[in-house]
Structure formats: C-alpha cells, structure tokens
Amino acid sequence: MRAPLALAAILGLGGLAPAVAETYPEFEGQWRSTVAGEAWDPGKPAGLAQEAPLTPEYQAIFEASLKDQAAGGHGNDRHSACVLDGMPRIMSLTAPMEILIQPRLTFMVFQEAFTRRIHTDGAPMPASEMPAFQGYSIGKWVDPNRDGRFAALEVETGNFKGPRVMDSTGLPLAKDNMTMVHERLYLDRNDPDLLHDEITTIDHAFTRPWTVTKTYRRERHPHWTEYNCQPPNGTIFVGLDEYRLTPDGKLEPLYQGQRPPDLRYFPPARK
Numbered sequence: 245m246r247a248p249l250a251l252a253a254i255l256g257l258g259g260l261a262p263a264v265a266e267t268y269p270e271f272e273g274q275w276r277s278t279v280a281g282e283a284w285d286p287g288k289p290a291g292l293a294q295e296a297p298l299t300p301e302y303q304a305i306f307e308a309s310l311k312d313q314a315a316g317g318h319g320n321d322r323h324s325a326c327v328l329d330g331m332p333r334i335m336s337l338t339a340p341m342e343i344l345i346q347p348r349l350t351f352m353v354f355q356e357a358f359t360r361r362i363h364t365d366g367a368p369m370p371a372s373e374m375p376a377f378q379g380y381s382i383g384k385w386v387d388p389n390r391d392g393r394f395a396a397l398e399v400e401t402g403n404f405k406g407p408r409v410m411d412s413t414g415l416p417l418a419k420d421n422m423t424m425v426h427e428r429l430y431l432d433r434n435d436p437d438l439l440h441d442e443i444t445t446i447d448h449a450f451t452r453p454w455t456v457t458k459t460y461r462r463e464r465h466p467h468w469t470e471y472n473c474q475p476p477n478g479t480i481f482v483g484l485d486e487y488r489l490t491p492d493g494k495l496e497p498l499y500q501g502q503r504p505p506d507l508r509y510f511p512p513a514r515k
Contacts, residue, residue, distance in 0.1 A: 268385065268394050269431055271343040271350075274466035275439055278459045282336040284410040285456045291413050302416050302449040309414030316499025318486060320414030322407060325481055326473040329357060330377030330408040331401050332425045332445055335458055340466065350383065350397065356471040362399055375405035375421065396430035410445075418448035437462040 283290035291310055298306055309319030318324055339355040352360040362383040373380050380403040385394040404421040417423055424446040432438035439462070444455040475481070478489045482505040488496050497504070 267392060268345050269396070270436060271345060271397070271429070271431070271439065274340050274342050274463040274468075275337065275460035276340050276463055277337040278438075278461050282333070282338050282411045283413075284333075284336070284415060286458060287456075290411065294415065296410075296415055297451045297454055298416070298449055299451055302418070305416045306414065309409075309416070313413065315501060317502065318414075318498075320407070320409050320416055321412050322409075323412065324475060324479075324486060326475070327407065328377040330404065330406075331360075331379050331381075331423075332443055333408065333410055334360070334378065335427075335441060335443060336411065337458070337460055339471070340463065340468065341460070342466075355468055356473075362397070364397075369400070369402060373403055375403050377405060377408060379404045379423070379425070396428055399425075399427040399429070401425040401427070416449050417445075420448055423447045432459075437464070 277286075279286045281290060283294060284296070285294050288294050292307075296303075296306070305320065309321070311319075313319040313321075323329060334354065334357055341355070342351075342353040344351040344353065348363070348365040350362040350364055352362070354360065358378065360378050360381065362381040364383045364385060366384070367382070369380060369382055379401040381399050381401040383397050383399040386396050386398055387394050389395065402424050404423050406417065406419065406421045408417050408421075408423070409415055410417065426444040426446070428442040430440055432440060439460045441458045441460070442455065443458060444453050446453045475486075480487045480489050480495060485502075485505060486498050487502075487505070488498060490496050495505075
C-alpha cells in the first residue's frame, strides 16, 4: 500500500504512518474498463437500447442527437471540439486511470483528462466553489464489517457546469447542470484486481435516479501514452458546430444536409 518514496514526496505522504495506510483498501494502480466502448450502462448496447429513463423533452433531444450522428454529425457529443467529458461520463474509462490515496484526499489520475480530487476530510460541499465539468467530489471511507479496515469509498459529486452528456451518443444531461452523482467503489470479493463503481446519477433529464455498475481491471504492468486533444487538420469550429476547410480555403459542411453558419454580419460575396 505504501507509495514509492519519490511519489510520496510529490503527494506529501512522507509523514503517513504505515498503520494508517494499511487501513485503506488496495485501490492503488492503473485501472482499465472491462468493456469496449463507453455505453453508459455497460450491460446494454449504446443508443436507444440503453433504455435511459429520460423525460419526453430529453428523449427528443437524445433521438435528435442519434439522427444527426447517423447523418455524419456529432449530435450532442462535443468531445471532438475538446470539450471536457466531465462527470459522470469520465468514469467509463475510455483510457486508463490511476488511483492514489491520502488520508484527507483521494486522487483519480486520468490519462485523457484532468485529475479528479475526492475530498475525504469530512468537510461539507463548499457553497462558493466554481462550477466545473468534473464537479466537486466529497467522499468517506466506510468499514461495514468494523474490522478496522476500510472496504469501500462512498462519493457524492455536484457543482457542475456544462454542456455534458453521458456518452458518445450524446445521451443528454439537463441544461440546468443540477446533476448529483453518488458512487460506491469497492474491490471484488473474489478478484482483488477488479474494482466496482456503483454510480447513481440524479438529474432533471431523468424521470428517476439511474444506477449502473462499472467494473475496472487493474493493470499490473501499466503503460501510459501522452494525450493531446487536437481536432483533425482542416477542422473549423463555429461555436460548437464543426466544418471542414477545403484546400482552396472554402468552408464546406461536415456532412450532407448540415446547416451553414450564421453569416448575418458578413456582406454577400462579390461575383
């Protein structure tokens, strides 16, 4: 459970007593998703087969996103524009994640996103924290067996900004960003290299709280790659709408039937 000395110095763990460190479950290491893709409910195919508990308003938004993607667009998914995935989508782990534990703070270090910080110091959710795509997470370690060793980490995350969606199909979250996400992370009883994350998302786009379980496998011999979010050459964004630039400098649609950008403030081209 002890971090290497160099890492301990970086994270300020030098004064952490071994007796304290041994009370935490063995979450350290690199974790990868056990399923391909990022359908929010890993037990169902992506798209309408997810049977997301959407309100009629957001069901219509979701279907419009799927229709736009079928035509060649991106729908509600803004990942190609380097808009951050945020919570809870980030927990689908399309790329590896590492967990590092301190007594008052747990880090989730993502290969393709900013580090997530889970505050376990017992302080309540702050009232003045700036909203973020990942939100603000507070957690507590629980010892249900009362054997002196923590078995799970329970997390509550709120204070979001957007736009955010659940997965690459554009499965929507409400525009008011009042999402609350509750998680329970624990190791598998039969395989300590499996980590389960029970995630419940409460959002005004849904008719009820939506709970799924993600499972991650520990990589005992991890490797990491450098991530750089950069759109393809010739990509032009007008707001969040994506177009292409032709070799002769003309703007062209990303897909057939795409609406042109609003050019009301530009004079007509001279012939």
